[in-house]
Amino acid sequence: MTTTVVGVFEEFGPAFSAKNELIASGFSWTAVQLVPDHEIPLRERSATPHTDPNSVSFKMQTLFTGLFGARDTSHSNLYAEAVRRGGYVVTVDTHDAAERARAEEGLRRFNPAIVEARAT
16 A cells, blocks of 8 residues: 655745755655645735636646545645645655655655655
């Protein structure tokens, strides 16, 4: 079973650094995701969910629903809302307890606001 470890960061720099360090430590680039993957000025975001399929907010919601499943909308909404409000989310897919611990430690080195692990 795959477990996804999630870190929510308030700023792009630490999120980007965490992603790069996780990849440098041996996680594949496909296992580590940063959303959004570039810095977006807060003024270009909105706390209001968007239904336009081309909007960043809609794409984030779709990503998190894909990660955590349509049944787990509370978590997908939590992470999408964090991004809408200016945060950055790093996810790491892990395959065993050792990888999960390594991912959690890698994220915590960059002081995220939240670190969680969810079975996917």
